[in-house]
Amino acid sequence: MSQETVLTRPKEDPWEMALEQFHRAADYLPLKRGIREFLAYPKRELTVNFPVKMDDGSVRIFTGYRVHHSTVLGPTKGGIRYHPDVTLNEVRALAMWMTWKCAVAGLPYGGAKGGVVCDPKKMSMNELENLTRRYATEISILMGPESDIPAPDVGTNPQVMAWIMDTYSMHRGYSVPAVVTGKPISIGGSQGRFEATGRGCMIVAREGAKYLGIPLQEARVVVQGFGNVGSVAAYLMHDAGAKVIAVSDSRGGIYNPKGIDPRQVLDHKRKTGSVVDFPGADVVTNEELLELPCDILIPSALEGAITGANAPKIKAKLIVEGANGPTTPEADEILKERGVTVIPDILANSGGVIVSYFEWVQDLQSFFWTEEEINQRLERLMVQSFYHVLETAEKYKVDLRTGAMIRAISRVSDALMTRGIYP
Numbered sequence: 001m002s003q004e005t006v007l008t009r010p011k012e013d014p015w016e017m018a019l020e021q022f023h024r025a026a027d028y029l030p031l032k033r034g035i036r037e038f039l040a041y042p043k044r045e046l047t048v049n050f051p052v053k054m055d056d057g058s059v060r061i062f063t064g065y066r067v068h069h070s071t072v073l074g075p076t077k078g079g080i081r082y083h084p085d086v087t088l089n090e091v092r093a094l095a096m097w098m099t100w101k102c103a104v105a106g107l108p109y110g111g112a113k114g115g116v117v118c119d120p121k122k123m124s125m126n127e128l129e130n131l132t133r134r135y136a137t138e139i140s141i142l143m144g145p146e147s148d149i150p151a152p153d154v155g156t157n158p159q160v161m162a163w164i165m166d167t168y169s170m171h172r173g174y175s176v177p178a179v180v181t182g183k184p185i186s187i188g189g190s191q192g193r194f195e196a197t198g199r200g201c202m203i204v205a206r207e208g209a210k211y212l213g214i215p216l217q218e219a220r221v222v223v224q225g226f227g228n229v230g231s232v233a234a235y236l237m238h239d240a241g242a243k244v245i246a247v248s249d250s251r252g253g254i255y256n257p258k259g260i261d262p263r264q265v266l267d268h269k270r271k272t273g274s275v276v277d278f279p280g281a282d283v284v285t286n287e288e289l290l291e292l293p294c295d296i297l298i299p300s301a302l303e304g305a306i307t308g309a310n311a312p313k314i315k316a317k318l319i320v321e322g323a324n325g326p327t328t329p330e331a332d333e334i335l336k337e338r339g340v341t342v343i344p345d346i347l348a349n350s351g352g353v354i355v356s357y358f359e360w361v362q363d364l365q366s367f368f369w370t371e372e373e374i375n376q377r378l379e380r381l382m383v384q385s386f387y388h389v390l391e392t393a394e395k396y397k398v399d400l401r402t403g404a405m406i407r408a409i410s411r412v413s414d415a416l417m418t419r420g421i422y423p
């Protein structure tokens with residue numbers, strides 16, 4: 001029998017978490033009060049309530065959001081989430097994190113995020129297509145290849161991106177592939193995009209392990225969340241020689257201290273819908289999984305996984321945040337005191353937006369690169385970002401999250417001061 005884990009959402013509000021992280025880092029910078037306040041607000045927020053025709057002939061009303069946090073560095077970029085627990089505050093936080101993530105990587109984008117309150121697992125393909133096309137139409141007043149470019153996030157995938165691209169293109173009367181990234185290759189997607197976020201996690205995990213003196217060949221790795229980010233991070237860590245000992249999804253986790261082959265787990269998940277019941281591994285709950293003895297922990301599910309309650313019990317030496325916002329500020333403090341290094345989300349999972357940027361550039365030029373070129377450029381940017389963040393953290397004597405935030409806020413505030421306040 002597979003184990004159903006009762007999922008509890010974090011008590012911490014993601015927007016409050018994002019603001020606390022922002023102010024913690026902003027305290028180190030000589031920002032004028034107005035500039036600091038400006039950066040603490042989302043630029044614009046759109047809420048849409050829209051009807052969708054369901055398979056049984058009924059019409060249901062869904063609520064969706066699109067938030068732009070900042071347009072200082074360029075058009076806004078950020079994923080779209082389909083999940084029953086989506087809230088405006090969650091989307092606000094994710095949009096702000098996108099601003100910092102793009103700034104850390106040196107991309108010419110501001111941050112955005114979108115979400116629809118729905119359970120895609122309980123909807124048919126037809127219903128998902130109806131929902132996506134209507135939501136895309138509703139947010140088309142913000143969306144565009146020069147203004148706001150969505151991408152996949154939790155609960156969405158390349159097929160959803162294809163429907164968004166097609167809907168937008170139908171309204172225009174011609175194809176606009178650059179309006180969205182994370183598309184299938186056949187319609188202007190990029191080589192390497194599907195693996196990009198997990199690949200980026202593996203690259204910074206490797207550099208982080210090197211920095212801490214943890215030999216990758218013997219490192220025991222635990223991955224929470226076995227979706228796009230977590231599954232790829234798991235098999236690339238395995239390919240890099242590390243030993244993946246536990247993985248999980250929303251239904252529960254599996255553990256074998258001798259190691260598991262993540263590609264076989266992926267096959268099992270494709271066949272059965274979950275990682276649980278994978279032969280030759282013990283079942284663990286998601287709570288137990290985070291506290292397993294290991295060297296590297298890669299939380300790749302949702303916000304608020306590592307809190308003040310479980311941070312004292314975490315045994316990993318290095319945490320690589322595949323997910324956005326998996327560690328609360330309270331947990332950050334505890335981990336810092338305990339000497340656990342956290343590679344923050346805005347650096348660790350930036351591989352996705354980096355290759356999304358490559359995809360957008362390729363679409364605008366109608367000139368496509370090979371997978372090798374993409375992976376080489378991604379490798380170069382991730383390694384460079386990692387050492388830049390490390391350098392800043394050492395200079396200010398702060399943790400890597402604050403170091404990354406200091407870099408990001410400096411870049412955005414410098415651009416803001418240079419552009420000036422209109423009028």
Ligand code: NAD
Nearest residue numbers: 153154155197225226227228229249250301323324349352
């Ligand atoms: P996904 O929908 O492909 O996968 C999410 C996974 O997490 C699923 O396996 C789900 O079962 C699991 N999960 C959900 N709740 C869980 C829980 N409480 N415990 C354990 N597992 C749980 O989503 P994704 O695209 O892989 O995104 C995961 C995280 O990575 C999110 O925080 C997202 O914002 C972030 N992220 C994604 C990308 C990207 O390119 N997809 C880029 C950057 C950051």
